Amino acid sequence: MNTPDRYSGSDTDRAARVALTWLVEPGHRLVWSMVQADGAPGTLDRLLGGDCPDATLRTAVLAKRDKLDPRRFAETTLNRAERLGARIVVPSDDEWPYRVDSLAVLELDTPGWINQNVRPPLCIWTRGGLRLGETLDRSVAVVGARAATGYGIQVTSDLAHGLAENGWAVVSGGAFGIDAAAHRATLAAGGRTVAVLACGVDRPYPVGNTAMFERIADVGLLVSEWPPGSEPLRHRFLVRNRVIAAATAGTVVVEAAARSGAAQTMSRVLALGRAAMVVPGPVTSAMSVGCHELLRENPGATLVTNVAHVLEEVGRIGEYLTPPARGPEHRRDSLDEESVLVLEAVPARGTITTDELASRAGLAVRTVLRRLSLLELAGLVVRRDGEVALSRGSGAAP
Amino acid sequence: MNTPDRYSGSDTDRAARVALTWLVEPGHRLVWSMVQADGAPGTLDRLLGGDCPDATLRTAVLAKRDKLDPRRFAETTLNRAERLGARIVVPSDDEWPYRVDSLAVLELDTPGWINQNVRPPLCIWTRGGLRLGETLDRSVAVVGARAATGYGIQVTSDLAHGLAENGWAVVSGGAFGIDAAAHRATLAAGGRTVAVLACGVDRPYPVGNTAMFERIADVGLLVSEWPPGSEPLRHRFLVRNRVIAAATAGTVVVEAAARSGAAQTMSRVLALGRAAMVVPGPVTSAMSVGCHELLRENPGATLVTNVAHVLEEVGRIGEYLTPPARGPEHRRDSLDEESVLVLEAVPARGTITTDELASRAGLAVRTVLRRLSLLELAGLVVRRDGEVALSRGSGAAP
Known part of the structure; x- marks a missing residue:
């Protein structure tokens, strides 16, 4: 029973977590449970030995193992990490962002792999000078459409500026549009900003935002579950979104097209009991249709129009988190x-x-x-x- | 016990209702109760004879009586009515708009004369060729700021046009801005529109909308509780608002400044169990601040962005009214x-x-x-x- 603790935070534990994240996409329900029960090294041993109750997972792991030794991959990556400017943080570290552990008990009614496999990260790679846990402790996510309008950029900039001025870190996904506006305005205000990536922190995506990412690496934090060198595969953005929802005190959606990914993010935010905030816009703007959908379909979501409204929401749950929405x-x-x-x-x-x-x-x-x-x-x-x-x-x- | 019925709908009853509305501002809780108990002629007799349990009301009524005989006023007004193009409708008439009777049981928690005296009209003056009850039976109110923006005018026009196309009458207050846009778009679409006024139907206010009012009198309806000749006193707009809220299946607020009268209207709409609908707008627009306040402060209010959303709300309560919000x-x-x-x-x-x-x-x-x-x-x-x-x-x- 004490197996997990024996290795927790050790080099063996770190290497196993890196290997497991490379072997199986993060959030996997079964792998996370196995790590809780047997520790990361024990789980890696079991999976690589073909000891896995899920046949699909077993087949996938063994196929991947046969192409490249996961332990070798982890060792190489950890050795290269310092040169790449990357650090790894695991749950037993002081700077682990405690809020992501809420994912351990998150249950979503929505079917689909992506909604059922929302367990906490096994490890988090970072690049930058801030401490991960402290920074995320007092943070708000500001996210939205890539194809943002001038209106959306303006509102995002105002919100991010105001959050920075009030000592809150601004978290976003590093994408074009609303995400970039949130990061940039925070940087301009001298605040702390965190880009949660769906690829390695050494090669942040999109390349068009490279100058911004370099600045974030200087004064903020680049963050990813995936090891350096990982590609921004399409499904990883959805996997990544659960971390943005869980690691912050609340999420603000500024602009979103109809039936966009914002609904998925918002369902996680609400189920985690975090502040779910949405900025309305002109009903004549296609980039506000998704925001109005969110407000119409989620009674738990709050309409916000300025930073005071955001602070009111996150302040309310700042001291202790409200429990998840499930019984x-x-x-x-x-x-x-x-x-x-x-x-x-x-x-x-x-x-x-x-x-x-x-x-x-x-x-x-x-x-x-x-x-x-x-x-x-x-x-x-x-x-x-x-x-x-x-x-x-x-x-x-x- | 059958006193009220004996006179109901008679010339004596009509004249008494005209006199009472001239003597005491409509909505008065005590006067309405007296009319329910003793009929309108009986109530007029009592009040003019000084038989009134409320000292303030008694004094006010006697002072007004001493300046002009209320019965004489009613007689003169009813005689002039046809020449002015005005008709009077009372509760026993077939075309009485049954929804306003909900005001009989409306209880608001908000203090203040205007919130406590929200009883149904004693009579309604109309000018126009439509039948009052049938028209209001399938109607939606579209109201908002006088100082509307181009955005507000556009959204209002689209909504009104869509309501008209779907066979719904559009009710508003005849004011500049959103109200006028609602009336005009309905007229343009060949639909039915009703202007509920805070003054006599013979002298609709504001004078700047005179051409529009003439058109409404031709193909729609001008409506007022106050007898022809009455001035649009400031407080009458607030008294009038309860009728807009009660007579329609729902109310849409399109634009509203911060702390505007829209909040008062919305509280009545919600308390009456009608569909309370609000159009959002740019958070950078002062004319949408009041709308966003309404959505933030009233969980019962629904964000709507197009006519389909409005029809969804009023369709839901179209067949039978939901009871008032009170226990x-x-x-x-x-x-x-x-x-x-x-x-x-x-x-x-x-x-x-x-x-x-x-x-x-x-x-x-x-x-x-x-x-x-x-x-x-x-x-x-x-x-x-x-x-x-x-x-x-x-x-x-x-």
């Missing part, structure tokens, strides 16, 4: 065995210290602390002054 | 004695015919039918194929 049963069902042990050791009434909890659960204090973070993000327990209690409506009370 | 207790509290008798005669389970109901309640069938309309509007009973039943959640069932 407690769903949340409990998706817990791993250790989390269940911890949850069941919390008394039905009153509070308990983490030391007592570890003793009651028969687990190491460190394990308990890690599981508590997850349980807290899932809205199942609350922590205050070092004491732990079941949250109301957690479904865990008798 | 059943409030609705029952505001019932007059006859309505309570009718309501209590409806069986707790199953249905009853109106004849049986009249017999059980000890009232005339005609009285029962009038009270049922009110009870149905209040969401307390439902009628189907001539049978009456308590509605679910009416608070009237044991």
